[in-house]
Amino acid sequence: MSENGIVAITVPKWxxxxxxxxxxxWHIDEGGTVExxxxxxxxxxxxxxxxxxxxxAGVLRRQVAAVGQTxxxxxxxxxxxxxxxxxxxxxxxxxxxxxxxxxxxxxxSGPQPQSIGVHGQTxxxxxxxxxxxxxxxxxxxxxxxxxxxFNQPILADTRAVYALDLPGHGGSSxxxxxxSIAFLAQAxxxxxxxxxxxxxxLVGHSxxxxxxxxxxxxxxxxxxxxxxxxxxxxxxxINGAYIAGYIAAERRKDMxxxxxxLFADQSLVTRQMVEDVLRAKRIDGINAALATIAAxxxxxxxxKLDLSxxxxxxxxxxxxLWGADDHIIPVSHANHxxxxxxxxxxxxxxxxxxxxxxxxxxxxxxxxxxxx
Amino acid sequence: MARTLSMRQALSEAFHQVMEEDERVIMLxxxxxxxxxxxxxxxxxxxxxxxxxxLQPRFGEERVLDTPISESAIIGSAxxxxxxxxRPIAELMFVDFMGVCFDQILNQAAKFRYMxxxxxxTPVVIRTQIGAGYNAAAQHSQCLYPIFAHIPGIKCVVPAxxxxxxxxxxxxxxxxDPVIFFEHKVMYDEVRDEVPEEPxxxxxxxxxxxxxxxxxxxxxxxxxVHKAKEAADALAKDGIECEIIDPRTISPLDEDTILESVENxxxxxxxxxxxxxxxxxxxxxxxxxxxxxxxxKAPIEMVSPPHVPVPFAPELEEAFIPTPEGIAKAVxxxxxxxx
Numbered sequence: 001m002s003e004n005g006i007v008a009i010t011v012p013k014w015x016x017x018x019x020x021x022x023x024x025x026w027h028i029d030e031g032g033t034v035e036x037x038x039x040x041x042x043x044x045x046x047x048x049x050x051x052x053x054x055x056x057a058g059v060l061r062r063q064v065a066a067v068g069q070t071x072x073x074x075x076x077x078x079x080x081x082x083x084x085x086x087x088x089x090x091x092x093x094x095x096x097x098x099x100x101x102x103x104x105x106x107x108x109s110g111p112q113p114q115s116i117g118v119h120g121q122t123x124x125x126x127x128x129x130x131x132x133x134x135x136x137x138x139x140x141x142x143x144x145x146x147x148x149x150f151n152q153p154i155l156a157d158t159r160a161v162y163a164l165d166l167p168g169h170g171g172s173s174x175x176x177x178x179x180s181i182a183f184l185a186q187a188x189x190x191x192x193x194x195x196x197x198x199x200x201x202l203v204g205h206s207x208x209x210x211x212x213x214x215x216x217x218x219x220x221x222x223x224x225x226x227x228x229x230x231x232x233x234x235x236x237x238i239n240g241a242y243i244a245g246y247i248a249a250e251r252r253k254d255m256x257x258x259x260x261x262l263f264a265d266q267s268l269v270t271r272q273m274v275e276d277v278l279r280a281k282r283i284d285g286i287n288a289a290l291a292t293i294a295a296x297x298x299x300x301x302x303x304k305l306d307l308s309x310x311x312x313x314x315x316x317x318x319x320x321l322w323g324a325d326d327h328i329i330p331v332s333h334a335n336h337x338x339x340x341x342x343x344x345x346x347x348x349x350x351x352x353x354x355x356x357x358x359x360x361x362x363x364x365x366x367x368x369x370x371x372x
Numbered sequence: 373m374a375r376t377l378s379m380r381q382a383l384s385e386a387f388h389q390v391m392e393e394d395e396r397v398i399m400l401x402x403x404x405x406x407x408x409x410x411x412x413x414x415x416x417x418x419x420x421x422x423x424x425x426x427l428q429p430r431f432g433e434e435r436v437l438d439t440p441i442s443e444s445a446i447i448g449s450a451x452x453x454x455x456x457x458x459r460p461i462a463e464l465m466f467v468d469f470m471g472v473c474f475d476q477i478l479n480q481a482a483k484f485r486y487m488x489x490x491x492x493x494t495p496v497v498i499r500t501q502i503g504a505g506y507n508a509a510a511q512h513s514q515c516l517y518p519i520f521a522h523i524p525g526i527k528c529v530v531p532a533x534x535x536x537x538x539x540x541x542x543x544x545x546x547x548x549d550p551v552i553f554f555e556h557k558v559m560y561d562e563v564r565d566e567v568p569e570e571p572x573x574x575x576x577x578x579x580x581x582x583x584x585x586x587x588x589x590x591x592x593x594x595x596x597v598h599k600a601k602e603a604a605d606a607l608a609k610d611g612i613e614c615e616i617i618d619p620r621t622i623s624p625l626d627e628d629t630i631l632e633s634v635e636n637x638x639x640x641x642x643x644x645x646x647x648x649x650x651x652x653x654x655x656x657x658x659x660x661x662x663x664x665x666x667x668x669k670a671p672i673e674m675v676s677p678p679h680v681p682v683p684f685a686p687e688l689e690e691a692f693i694p695t696p697e698g699i700a701k702a703v704x705x706x707x708x709x710x711x
Contacts (some may be wrong), residue, residue, distance in 0.1 A: 251578050253628070271581055282539060282572040 006081040006093045007056055009040060013073045014149050018045045022070040023077065027051070028060045034080060037362045041077060046272050050150055052077070053358045059083045061090045074099045113145060113171060118190035124171030125164040125191065129156025133224050134197055135368060137163040138188060140206025140232070142246055142290060144170030144280060147205070150357040155365055162200075164191050166211065168289025170280070176289045179296030181207075181233065181305055185214035192222065201368045205229040205353065206329065207297070213311040225317040225371045227364055228337070230326055230350050232297070233307040235333035240301040242328055243294050247287060252278065264325035264349040312338035319367050321360060323348030341367070377567040380560040382534035383423055386541040387461070389571045391431050394459060397545060399427060400437040400446055401463025401499075420465055421501070421560055447473040447498065451481045451550075454496035459545060464500040467516045467554065481550040482525035493548040497541075502530075503556040503595055503645060504682045504693050513682035513689070515594070515646040517554050518655070521623040527551045527576055528623040532597035534565045536620055539574035546573065556594040563598070577624035581633075585613030588703045589633040591656050592643040593619060596675075600643055602696035603703065612707055622652055630656060631664050638669035639706040643699055648676035670709030673702035 011021040021043040028040050039051040040060065054060075058080040065077045076097045079090055113126045126145045135155055139147045145163040155161045167187050168176040177183035188211055192200060201224045204212030209231020216223045232238065242261050249255040252274055259277055260269050281287055297304055311318075319341035322334040328350040334342050343363055348355040377385065391397045405428035406414045414433075418425020428436035439446050443464060450462035464470065470477070477498070484492040504513040521528050527549055531537040537555070544551040582597055583604055592600040597618045604614040615633050619626055634640050640660050644653035653674040660672060677692045 250575050252581075271584060275581075279535075279568075279572075282574060283568055284571040284573075 004081070004085050004089055005058065006061075006079060006085060006090060007058065008076055008093075008097060009052060009054075009078040009080060011043060011071050011073050011075045011077060012052065014045055014048065014050065018073060020070050020072050020075075021045050023065045023067050024049055025067060026063055030060060030063055032060050034058060034060055037358055039358050040080075043077070046270070048270060048273060048354065049268060050354070050357055053361075054080055056080065061085075061087075062094060064094060072099060115171065116191065116194045118187055118194050121167055121173040121175060121187060122171075123164055123167070123173070123187065123191045123194070125162055125195070126152070127160060127162050128152045129158070130160045132159030133199055133201060133368070133371075134160040134162055135201045135203055135364075136188075136192065136197070137161065138202065138204040138208030138211050139163070139166065139169065140204075140208045141243070141293065142169070142277070142281075143205070143208070146170075146276075147351075148353065151353050151361055151364070154361045158365070158369065162195065162197070164188065166208070168286065168293060174285030174289050176292050179289075179292035179294075181210045181214050181297065181307075184211045184293075185218060188212075188215050189219055189222075198222070199224045201225045201227070201371070203227040203229065203364060204231060206350065207232045207293075209233060210297075210305060210307060213307045216314055216316065217307070217310055220314055220316060223316055225319075225368055226314075227319050227321065227367060228340075229321045229353060229360070230323060230329055230331075231320070231333075232303055232329060233305055233311075234320075234336040235306065235308065235330070236302050237330050237333075238298055238301060238303045239328045240298060243298055247290050247294060249281075250278075261327045262350045263355055264323060264347055265355060268355065308333075308336040312336075312340075317367070317371050319343065319363070321345065321352060321363060323350060323352040323355065326350045375567060375569065376564050377534045377538075378561055379531070379534045379537045379555070379563045380421070380423055382538040382567045383541060383555070384426070385567070385569075386538045386545075386571075387424065387427055388430070390461075390542055390545040391427065391435065393571070394545075395435070396457065396459045397461065398435045398437065398453065398458055399424065399461045399463070400439050400450060402439055402441055402446070402465055404428075404463055405433075405436055405438045419463060421557065423555075423560065424463070443469050443473040444476065447476045447481075450496050450498070451476055451494060454481075454494045454550075455484065455492060459495045459497075461497045461499060461545060464498055466512045467500040467502050468511045468514050470500070470516065470519075477520070477526065477550070477552075478523055482523050485549065486525060494550050495545075495548045496550050497544045498550070498552045500552065500554060501557040502554045503558055504677075504689055505558040505595070507684070507686055507689060508557075509684040510681040515554075515644075517552075517593075517622060518646050518651045520552050521625075521652065521655070522650075525550065526623065527621065529553045529576070529621050530593045531555070531620060532559070532563070532580075532582075532592075532594050532618050534563055534567050536574060536580065536618075538567055539572050540576075540620060542571050543573040543576060547576070554594065559595055562595070574620065576621045577626050578620065579626035579629040580618045580620050581629065582616040582618050583614065585615040586637055587613045588639040588641060588706055589615050589617060589630070589637045590641045590643060590699065590703065591617045591619065591630055593622065593652060594645065596643040596645050596694060599694060599696050600699055603699035606696065606700050607703055612703060614703060619652075625656075625659075627659055627663075630660065634660050634664045635667045638667055639703075640664075640668070641673045641675060641699065641702045641706060643675045643694055645677065645694060648674065648679050651676060670706040670711075673706055675699050675702050
């Protein structure tokens with residue numbers, strides 16, 4: 001921010017591979033008022049499209065980049081400033097704006113995944129930010145740390161935020177034991193220990209939500225709060241065809257319809273996203289690990305483990321976030337956890353943290369901030 | 373994550389990993405270590421391009437065999453060993469030398485499964501270099517892969533990236549059929565991209581969509597993928613968006629991906645560094661002309677070298693190899709076609 005309150009909206013870097021972004025839509029007209037956290041515009045990279053939020057309240061004074069225009073990471077998209085700042089000052093700011101594109105060396109020096117030994121296994125994790133009571137992000141079946149690329153940097157504004165690859169996923173060891181939630185929860189608490197986190201806020205998505213509940217049940221004293229996003233473990237139903245299809249798919253044409261089921265807005269499913277999923281699955285041992293996990297946890301369209309009663313009795317702050325158009329685990333499970341705040345997000349499927357990024361980020365940030 | 377390797381490094385890593393995981397994997401070829409019986413460091417060479425360096429010290433002379441200069445001995449023993457339970461990787465240095473051992477590939481390895489009622493397996497990988505641009509003259513610069521794609525019973529791999537080279541090589545070694553793996557000699561150092569450290573496989577018969585675009589489909593293989601990318605970048609500045617498809621394996625060929633792309637773009641340019649008669653450009657053009665005719669908005673264009681031996685003189689060799697400008701010109705011709 002400049003001293004007169006002028007703020008630049010720039011092309012963010014969503015993941016290592018992103019070097020430019022294309023404007024696909026403006027949600028605020030020039031002269032429109034924005035609150036911090038409002039979606040201002042949509043930007044698309046080769047990997048995914050997502051909304052960019054206002055970092056502070058003010059008036060959108062300029063749409064510098066037009067729809068369809070492609071800018072490098074760090075490029076100036078628009079300008080937000082208080083209403084009383086003069087147009088000349090805004091023009092001076094735009095004229096004087098210098099794109100600070102992260103060069104490769106600089107990007108390398110940003111947060112990089114690291115590995116840590118846990119019970120003889122290797123667990124890969126990524127940390128953004130520092131201080132405070134940290135957040136630990138736990139992905140779901142078939143996911144990895146990259147799933148949080150839109151959330152982790154934002155949540156890290158006020159505290160350290162860790163994301164881990166569960167065993168059998170991403171860059172972690174491929175041994176998933178019996179494939180149970182208990183095994184994955186042990187690896188997770190082992191990671192919390194190895195990282196030296198005394199207490200932390202858990203955020204778990206899908207299967208990672210069940211893992212979070214199990215960790216909290218085993219070690220409630222270590223958990224400051226629990227946020228479950230479309231979690232497994234709160235009811236019997238699950239889309240078994242999705243699980244089976246995801247494991248079976250080796251090719252683009254088989255995987256694309258699987259990935260599409262994850263989203264309410266099908267246009268978010270890019271070829272690159274499907275390719276990234278396939279690349280992850282091609283690594284030796286990943287698919288076998290997924291098959292073991294699926295066999296242990298699911299029986300066709302049914303989940304074997306229901307933690308809702310036990311987790312409902314846990315005396316710690318808990319919230320459940322769910323996309324209204326979830327085709328993997330029914331949104332009706334959101335009401336199965338007693339004592340939890342429930343937020344249902346319209347226009348989101350099973351991946352609300354990607355599809356409704358600003359809402360998810362604000363809800364989580366506010367929830368963890370409210371815990372003393 | 374975010375680790376990049378050259379195609380040379382990616383292939384080397386694949387060899388180390390497959391030899392580590394399966395002791396039935398052996399390697400043989402001329403000078404793949406350092407020249408049997410020569411004085412000094414036995415691993416001095418590691419193949420004429422240094423791709424196999426480090427393998428013999430690690431896995432021993434029993435598994436990494438320097439052979440005499442006899443292509444028929446290399447391929448004959450590799451095919452024989454494959455039928456008896458080993459999984460050999462034979463290096464044939466240059467595809468141009470295939471003539472002297474062709475019967476063992478064409479009539480033996482390729483036919484065993486078929487002629488023994490499906491009961492015989494021949495899990496052999498034959499590695500060989502292709503391509504012009506190294507100033508290596510007419511007998512060391514050809515792209516003869518179409519000859520092998522012609523023969524049923526052989527799988528043909530033509531990688532264009534370090535990622536694909538590693539994943540396709542591991543797949544080739546684990547495959548139970550004869551695979552010929554064509555490595556473009558200029559790409560060993562020219563190409564560099566992100567490669568996972570762990571072993572992984574890429575299924576045969578799945579094309580890579582290198583670039584998305586709605587105006588024209590470019591199908592290209594090996595080094596031509598990169599020439600096509602340059603052309604597409606230049607064309608994009610004029611608003612012409614090309615979809616680039618790299619088949620990765622030309623046998624089996626991912627016909628669906630090519631046809632689906634042409635269904636979307638209505639235009640096709642095929643770029644092939646092989647001689648223009650009976651090459652992959654003619655083959656893929658025939659496929660689309662027959663099965664995608666109704667989708668075509670313009671005649672198919674083919675970009676290949678002229679029908680002459682690869683010239684030795686650097687200026688002539690350069691003129692022989694298809695260029696981004698030539699590819700862009702072909703794309704413009706399809707886009708500008710008035711009917």
